Amino acid sequence: MTTRSNMLFVMTDQHRVDTLGCYGNPNGTSPHLDALAESGTQFDACYTPSAICTPARASLLTGVLPYRHQLLANYERNVGYAEELSDEFTPFSQRLRESGYNVGLEGKWHVGRQRGPGEFGFDGSHYPGWHNPIAHPEYRSWLAERGFPEPTITDEVRGTFPNGEPGNLLAGVLQQPPEATFEHFLTDRTIARLEEYARDHRRDGTPFYLATHFFGPHLPYLLPAEYLHRFDPGLVTLPASVAETFAGKPPVQQRYSEHWTHDTLSEDTRRWLVAAYWGYVALIDEQVGRLVDALHRLGLWESTAVAFTADHGEFTGAHRLHDKGPAMYEDIYRIPGLLRVPGTDGGRRSEAFTSLVDYTATILDLAGLEPDPEADGRSLVPIAAGNEPTDWRQDITAEFHGHHFPYPQRMLRTRRYKLVVNPESVNELYDLETDPDEMHNRYQDEDIAGVRTDLLHRLYEHLRESGDNFHHWMTSMYPVGGKSYDTSLSDFEGVQHQ
Template sequence: MSPRNILFLMTDQHRVDTLGCYGNPTVTTPALDALAADGTRFDRFYTPTAICTPARASLATGLHPFRHGMLNNPERNGGSKDELDDDAPLLWRRLQDQGYRVGHVGKWHIGRERGPEYYGLDGEHLPGALNPFHHPSYEKWLAEHRFPPFAVADPVFGTAANGTGRGHLLAGRLRQPAHATVEAFLTERTLGLLERYAAERQSDGAPFMLSCHWYGPHLPYLIPDEYYDLYDPADVPLPASMAETFAGKPDVQRRYSEYWSADAFDADAWRKLIAVYWGYVTMIDHQVGRLVAALKRLGLWDDTAVFFTADHGEFTGAHRLNDKGPAMYEDIYRIPAVARVPGAPAGRVCDDFATLTDLNPTLSDLAGAPRPERCDGSSLLPLLSGTPAAGGERDQVVAEFHGHHFPYSQRMIRDRRHKLVHNPESTHELYDLRADPHELHNVYDAPAYAAVRRDLTARLYGELQRRGDPAYSWMSYMSDIGGDRAADVDGVAGEVS
């Protein structure tokens, strides 16, 4: 494929089951559904870690989180890096070296101080994890258009687990019209860059990569009435995993449920919260549609690849949890991913495993840029073209987690039927996703699954060792991997007498 323009769209904390193209019969997402119909929908797409900053850093660098070292969000940093290394193999630099104009609008969250301008991108650093309602640029835009300022009515709060009163803000009615929201503001900025790039491309032929990263549907769900009340809570099914008892699970999951006061809301309240979350998804889908329409209006549609994905998912009541956190369930690790590349087959559904890390070399290949020496991902272009992946079918995925709110280390391996979660200081987890798709029953200690447990443990150990992830050294001594499969730790165990 020849170098293409690239429009890269990303949401934050986005569940797969909120999109029509992924099977939701109620939520209206026509723009994203149309992209999927015109391109490829990935059904087994995962985040390398379900936390914003490290996931986004893996997209930017093509490296596993433990390799780029940004393991936590800056707001809750447990001692890891605050910024990328200066010599990190950044996607944007490779594209710039290929003559691409590169722009970024919206959520950045890769580091504390350095924003897109630091790396030579067109765009403004909007710091933080949540919608920048009080950022000077947004407030100036509101004033210029005589839009009403940010204000929220009927806020929905949790309850602090220690009895001290109010917990986290989860939702509220935004007293602004939809065209005055931060989502609309970010879309307007993206449209401005898109029109500029289109004009400059006509004069010098230079391609572009333009990213628009919305902050939603991350909680709190602060959206206008028209979307807040768009879906009838009576049409919302509760997650089956709300039947979670935490029996046989790491105790941190129960504590995290208390932290988010998930049980403070009854079934009707949860249906309303989920309905509002769905409304948020539809509101963002409308903005996606505006950008796609602009590509067509500007004559760029036939020469622009469009990618859509999220940094991670969200619980939204699943497993009696909220937000994301120290539990490697599908709700927060499996994410939506749609890619539409001109000339590639349309209407495809890809069943191979893939991750955000793979998008880095994919975009490099699409731009005709050389592959970096340091890259942990593999290009998805063969899959988008409908050809077999190099090295055969992608039949497993490995993910890692290093903590959010507090340090907490986990590793996961998932294949087409089973998932093993290695919790070094706690209860390990094993789920049969065919028999138990909602991951309610931990069968790690079940005799019938002993062979599965040993096989997945050995496979996880081997993959961590191959990657150089230090987590493998603990497994060398503490996991059921079999004496014939445990390598000498750091290559010195057999040399010490």
């Protein structure tokens, strides 16, 4: 790109792709996002580098994978990792700011405990934490100015923990009108910022990057009743993976199922929770519609690139799980990915393997800036223009480091197969062509031993070439092509006597 595009970047938290009409949901959950998809490019193989908020968001900010930026866990469940992002990698926001952009972010940050968006070059307040910060003074003042009631919750939905105590809050009725929700508040703030940036753009051509990061549809699903009950649970088809037995799989998955109280909920409740989740998506989709309307009203639509994605997915009962965790299923690693670039044709769909770090490179490209040579992503602009590079990646990796406790994992996803390496447990291998629900772990299946060996070698080479030290364990434990370096890291290795 040689032009300097305006940019509106919308991000949600814990968002399944199958909640959106453009990804196959037939129930009218997302008309505004569907229209955005039709106006641009939809990425059907978009993945998060790590299915947990902070590592994923830090990767978007820096353009590098989590093992490099080292912000590996959410601070609320910190397991001994860093809690603040280092200054080793330059955030894209700083580069935009230095090149003359207005740069704003309204909404969820969750990149560190103390340092907020303002310290990384963004206009906008620091809304901390993993869920809607309803006690934030700016939100409370906004409610008071408009005569809206402060939020209260009724009709709580919980399961039962293994120790017999009430489980995590999963859903509840928010006793507020939709216009008082935190989602509506964030959209109001974004539109006000957009109007400010539009004045600068009209006055002297100053371009802008403006992001809205919604805290939803992350559970618990706390919504006004008309959204919580908007969709009939009878419309919900539970995934085949609700029949998960965890046989031949890492035992930690069974433990997480117990932690999220899945089996203590009735089937009717499970269906209702999925329908409630769709209601949350619908609420956010309406806010996206308000943002797009504002772009049109301000005469910015034709000069503004619009992107939509999420930090990771959500189980919503798949594999008898909720939330996310140490299980690298498509439910939480595949994410929505939409991109509209002015001047390119709409209605395009791409099967290219893409990642959040590609959005980082895309933002820089749209600003006419050279990509960071140290980054791990590539610009999506050529794909959006119908010119997918011939050397685009043919597979994709992901990583996990722990949530509640350390638990290292690495994943390789190809068109047909998925390999997950779990050093302290059993590894996993899924044939996604014959088993799209990832029910049958075929890692020990000798009928596909050649596939297993190939995937292990491919993952090993990816990790070794990129500098991810996880590869050291693989060198000694798996058939990855033979030892070709000093595994003891000793100067005496290989020394010959004279």
